[in-house]
Amino acid sequence: MAGAAPMAEAQYLMFIVYILKSLKNAKRHVGYTSKSAVKRLHEHNTGSNKFTSRNGPFILLYQEEWQNKTEAIRRERFLKSGKGRECIDNLRD
Numbered sequence: 001m002a003g004a005a006p007m008a009e010a011q012y013l014m015f016i017v018y019i020l021k022s023l024k025n026a027k028r029h030v031g032y033t034s035k036s037a038v039k040r041l042h043e044h045n046t047g048s049n050k051f052t053s054r055n056g057p058f059i060l061l062y063q064e065e066w067q068n069k070t071e072a073i074r075r076e077r078f079l080k081s082g083k084g085r086e087c088i089d090n091l092r093d
Helices: 037-045 050-055 069-080 082-091
Strands: 015-022 028-033 058-066
Touching (some): 015 037, 015 069, 028 050, 028 058, 028 069
Antiparallel strands (some): 015 028, 015 058
16 A cells, blocks of 8 residues: 555563672562663662662673563562572572
């Protein structure tokens, strides 16, 4: 069709599960977001929640992409569990 606007490509919302490490005391923070992990890191480093405002500054230790929120939440919960913390320990240093 002449003059018709091209169809926009479908944009898929990805969810990021991320692990931050405190430069202050080496504590970790696990979370998920639909934003970029770098943007979320900046928010945490500027005191966006109680834990991170007391324990920052942070560095981004690890991130994973998930196609839906349910999977991201499931992964976040796993990483906060005992077995998940063991997996994180294997990522560090």
